[in-house]
């Protein structure tokens with residue numbers, strides 16, 4: 001049945017003129033295992049054969065993948081206006097679809113108000129400055145906690161996750177959501193967030209054949225809804241309590257106005273707030289945790305680079321000054337951060353885009369509603385773009401103007417165009433302060449005297465490209 005449908009689809013797309021080239025269904029079926037496990041690598045391999053812009057027919061869906069800086073530029077700059085929709089996976093097609101921000105179908109009115117508010121209240125230079133006391137407080141708490149773990153093995157991702165959730169929940173709601181010692185709630189929250197992301201990229205028959213979408217044959221939509229409901233309960237109670245306080249005029253200002261106050265002033269409904277907060281937690285925690293984990297793994301593996309970073313941090317900073325210093329002036333340290341994001345692009349194919357209208361890219365036609373991936377992973381690992389692309393070499397960024405601000409199309413860890421990551425300033429600040437503190441304050445060793453050179457660097461594909469085996473470390477405070 002599925003093969004027959006594939007045949008029909010192939011006929012349909014073959015009759016569309018001037019699509020980008022690409023494999024017919026058979027090579028895709030032949031590569032099904034890799035397509036499912038590591039689609040970013042499978043697509044990069046297809047690009048070597050068919051060119052930088054390819055089309056893949058998956059059921060009734062057409063996926064267009066860009067794998068060169070030129071193709072990325074046409075999508076994110078030249079045709080950004082027409083290609084700035086998002087393709088919402090069936091698992092996330094819920095009744096509140098119109099309230100999405102990260103997954104907003106197009107740049108609609110609600111998306112615009114989310115973006116404007118988030119920029120003003122969370123990501124502008126003024127907002128980032130205003131958050132530093134809070135951020136430092138949460139970081140200090142994390143370091144205190146680590147001081148008491150001397151000699152024991154720590155899963156670093158969980159610790160950083162809890163720190164980031166609490167930083168964000170305080171910025172949004174003036175409240176801690178998690179306790180560093182309460183592994184279980186942290187685990188539940190992280191599991192829920194990751195499960196939603198995982199469901200959104202699991203190959204789903206409903207995505208390939210939307211005609212059977214209503215049946216939710218794999219149960220992914222239902223499962224996502226359960227997690228979305230459970231996670232919303234974290235914010236729901238706070239929003240209701242704040243509303244009641246405002247109604248009864250007993251909202252005593254024990255803190256500066258927070259993000260929740262601004263959302264209420266802007267007439268966001270409780271459901272809209274719950275979804276926005278959830279999306280911010282999803283977009284803003286796992287990404288940063290994953291980037292820090294990759295950076296730490298690379299520094300462990302490349303001890304000569306670690307020594308250079310340690311020397312720079314020691315020369316320029318002291319423990320007390322980390323929080324107050326402008327870390328963007330540390331050239332080698334920042335080159336390590338860029339190199340981590342190049343070698344391990346945290347969002348490997350960006351968050352899939354959708355063509356709002358048919359348009360031309362590289363002289364090919366992108367039909368309306370085609371899904372688009374910008375394969376940042378393929379660009380980052382292309383020897384035509386980067387010399388010795390598979391080696392961790394921060395030196396390549398020294399004396400170079402290449403940056404991740406969305407204008408250098410060979411280096412797009414935060415995407416580009418109107419859907420580019422608005423959280424970039426906050427992400428970079430967290431990456432810098434957490435990583436610098438961990439390097440400056442502690443020596444890190446692997447459990448069981450494992451040799452860092454043999455550290456397993458396997459990737460696990462998802463919306464975020466995680467380290468398959470979480471990094472476990474023993475921290476000892478430097479003398």
Ligand code: HEM
Nearest residue numbers: 102283284287288346347351414415416419420421423427
């Ligand atoms: C290392 C950390 C991060 C990386 C690598 C990253 C990367 C990305 C990428 C690639 C996109 C899609 C861009 C595109 O389609 O062109 C994105 C979107 C987004 N990111 Fe980030 N991100 C990070 C951290 C954050 C943080 C800390 C926040 C907020 C707290 C955040 C909020 C968002 C939002 C709201 C969107 C959706 C924007 C839209 O669709 O208009 N991100 N991010």
